[in-house]
Amino acid sequence: MVPAITAEKLTKKFGDFTAVNQITFEVQKGEIFGFLGANGAGKTTAMRMLNGLSRPTSGQASVAGFDVYRETEKIKKHIGYMSQKFSLYEDLTVRENIQFYGGIYGLPGREIRHQIKELIGGLGMQEYANTLVKAIPLGWKQKLSFSIAIMHRPEIVFLDEPTGGVDPITRRQFWEMIYKAASEGMTIFVTTHYMDESEYCGRVSIMVDGRIAALDTPRALKEQFGASSMNDVFLQLTRPNQKES
Amino acid sequence: MNDTTMPTTQAIQVESLSKRYGKNAQALSQVSFEVGRGELFGLIGPDGAGKTTLIRILATLLLADEGQARVNGWEVRRDYRKIRSHIGYMPGRFSLYQDLSVEENLHFFATIFGTTIKENYELIHDIYVQLEPFRKRKAGKLSGGMKQKLALCCALIHKPVVLLLDEPTTGVDPVSRQEFWEMLKRLKEKDITILVSTPYMDEASLCDRVALIQKGNILSIDEPGGIVSAFDKPLLAVRTNDMYRLIQDLREFESAHSAFPFGEYVHLALRNSIWPEAIHAYLAGKEHTGIEIKPAQATIEDAFMELMTQE
Amino acid sequence: MKQFGIFIRKELYHIFRDRRTLLILLGMPIVLVLLFGFAITNEIDNARIAVLDQSKGEMSQELTQRLVASGYFLIDENLWEVAEIEQHFREGKTKMAIVFPPELQENLRRNLPTQIQLIADATDPNTATTLINYASAIIGQYIQEQARGQAAPMQITTEVKMLYNPRLKSVFMFVPGVMTVILMLVSAMMTSIAITREKEIGTMEVLLASPLRPAMIIIGKVIPYILLALANTVVILMLGTFVFGMPIKGSLLLLALECLLFVITSLALGILISTRTESQQVAMLISLMMLMLPTILLSGFIFPIESMPLALQVISNIIPAKWFIIILKNVMLKGTGMEFVWKESLILGGMALFFIGASVRNFKIRLE
Secondary structure (H helix, E strand, O other), X not given: OOOOEEEEEEEEEEOOEXXXXXXXXXXXXXXXXXXXXXXXXXXXXXXHHHHOOOOOOEEEEEEOOEEOOOOHHHHHHHEEEEOXXXXXXXXXXXXXXXXXXXXXXXXXXXXXXXXXXXXXXXXOOHXXXXXXXXXXXXXXXXXXXXXXXXXXXXXXXXXXXXXXXXXXXXXXXXXXXXXXXXXXXXXXXXXXXXXXXXXXXXXXXXXXXXXXXXXXXXXXXXXXXXXXXXXXXXXXXXXXXOOOO | OOOOOOOOOEEEEEEEEEEEEOOOEEEEEEEEEEEEOOOEEEEEOOOOOOHHHHHHHHOOOOOOOEEEEEEOOEEOXXXXXXXXXXXXXXXXXXXXXXXXXXXXXXXXXXXXXXXXXXXXXXXXXXXXXXXXXXXXXXXXXXXXXHXXXXXXXXXXXXXXXXXXXXXXXXXXXXXXXXXXXXXXHHHHHOOOEEEEEEOOHHHHHHOOEEEEXXXXXXXXXXXXXXXXXXXXXXXXXXXXXXXXXXHHHHHHXXXXXXXXXXXXXXXXXXXXXXXXXHHHHHHHHOOOOOOEEEEOOOOHHHHHHHHHHHO | OHHHHHHHHHHHHHHHHOHHHHHHHHHHHHHHHHHHHHHOOOOOOOEEEEEEEOOOOHHHHHHHHHHHHOOOEEEEEEEOOHHHHHHHHHOOXXXXXXXXXXXXXXXXXXXXXXXXXEEEOOOOHHHXXXXXXXXXXXXXXXXXXXXXXXXXXXXXXXXOOOOOXXXXXXXXXXXXXXXXXXXXXXXXXXHHHHHHHHHHHOHHHHHHOOOOOHHHHHHHHHHHHHHHHHHHHHHHHHHHHHHOOOOOOOOHHHHHHHHHHHHHHHHHHHHHHHHHOOOHHHHHHHHHHHHHHHHHHXXXXXXXXXXXXXXXXXXXXXXXXXXXXXXXXXXXXHOOOHHHHHHHHHHHHHHHHHHHHHHHHHOOOOOO
């Protein structure tokens, strides 16, 4: 089976600064892959390269079987993206947001109407269907963003710092949605700096200063570092070379 | 009870505080609690729970619709000037001057509180030594963790009796978070009362006492250990190779009280004690593979969710 | 007092570290004055004209020379046929054409009524009118001279004398105008932005939760902008005086005091705006829409108030800039003293008090 994402010695330099330094990894289809690191460790830059938003300086990578140098437009068609800032329009209603994104991904009108029903029903958001997004609770926004990001059934969905600040139940509902999508064969790529989120991932990589410092299942990493939580693993990895530059 | 003349031993007293914004948004409803002198008190809850509103009322920046609140014995509405001179307040987002250097920010805040950096240097020394190498750097160019340290220094420079910190660790990397809590511990030893809010449940264990807050209501107030031990249902950690189906199946299990994913495991709370073998058999019957079942220790999150569902 | 000192110092840091804004604030007055002075002007210099001389006599030649010698006109071409005139206008080669009739010389000698035709391109009516006026004046003067000594019939000629601005230099109009706009901009817009910026970045929250008094926060924020506005005033006046020869006939002290009064009025307006807005963007929009536009359009700076519809004339009364421009013209051009501008000064002062009062009422000691 072709992996959903492969990266080999992928590198991005900004002038003298190497934001991403020769990272190599593979993500299998249907996997929930956690991409961890402190702010500024290079997570966002790496993800942009995989999204086709930023051209690598060197190295190879393919996403959904497409090359990140040559086939960025194809990549964009086959991935979904949800950012921490919620890419929803606050001044449109829930229904209008779904309509808009359905249109962007080129879904036919009939399909969009079907999705509106499906999506709102599936989330149990009937009462909010015609409410402006800015007026709905944070947890709902998050679940809605995710549903919209996977509305066009992408092969891979990128979640950029998805949770944080929501209540524990909503957070779990969100993860259940992710599990569901993964169980249907979608590949999930999550970047986060909340270490306890990473415990939910199948495998995680931890970036430190542009390099992948560790990559394995949370369980194996905890064993390897003799740690009780991913937070401890992370502290052990980053503390020695913690610095302010 | 005429408590205006009574000497107060509590650093913060909150009594039946309510606040709403506009017609529908009830930010706080009938919130009451007390924080003792020298206590490190945590306000734990998700975004929109009312933490910021509560802290702003105590910082005299908002007026409550109903109820009473006192900081160091001063009433928040009437004695706001006194409170403002004697508390340290750190708002939720970074609120220092980005175009001023570390040193200039600190000097500015020291001066407007009528003091000097020298006078209270001993209090911020531990934190400031880490900032010292960057003292000429503009605050806007600091890393997230360093910004928080600077903000804490600025809030401390006038030796406040009460420190109000609104989500100081949000958006900060794990290393800086840990360091920040270590600093709070040391400040506590210097007899400063600290009220800190956070959406991270795992930070609750670092406080002396915590209030769990959700949708403007306090769900529980206790020591972290007490909150966890109040979770009285048998709890198991279960995993199989198919996480999503596992959650669904466990919820349909007849003795299940609740089933929530917890990292690699699902926390299964039971209505009554039953043998793990029974669950094993149930899951095997549902064609799960790689079944693992072990007793689990409840966490603050388990307790929080339990309290939320009881609401 | 120490608190106050550090506050102003902090504000100055903000201003001087934001190089781009500072450059705009200090550079804009210079650019505006130069722009108005050199580019946007109603004066006519070397306007191209065409001449169709059908009389071909010495008088028409002399007249043409007179026109050229005035400096206002430049002969673009001598025409031969009437038909050429229109074509010339169409090609946009010329702004005005003069047609001397064949009988010009003859008629003038006999003291008979004579017509000289002036044709102007009125697509630009202002310029056309000015050209015709200049040309008529020159021609009229020549004819008068020719008639002198002869037994001329009774002639009535109007003699126009422009007071205070004898050469009708537009610079006299726009220096006070630009000064007003700049002072309004620096004072009202910049303070409202500076205060809302603190709200936006969240520092206002920290300041409020400190022992600083609200009045101190506001005055501390405003003082640096007073200084900046006054510096701009000096620059504009110097440019006006030394580059464009604009006189300052009245007392400099009075002028300075009036400027200060207007700056305070504008600052108070800026503060009032900032008490009602939460973001810099909104503050800027309101400042632009509600202050800058009326200041430019309704103050008499560009369009004379007397020629506005009655409703706008009434509205212009509540625009501080209108009164300030009147004061400026009086003091700078007429050299009048306080006795002639006390009324306008009083109005401005009253407005300032009103805005300050409203700001104080609106300023919140809490977040809502």
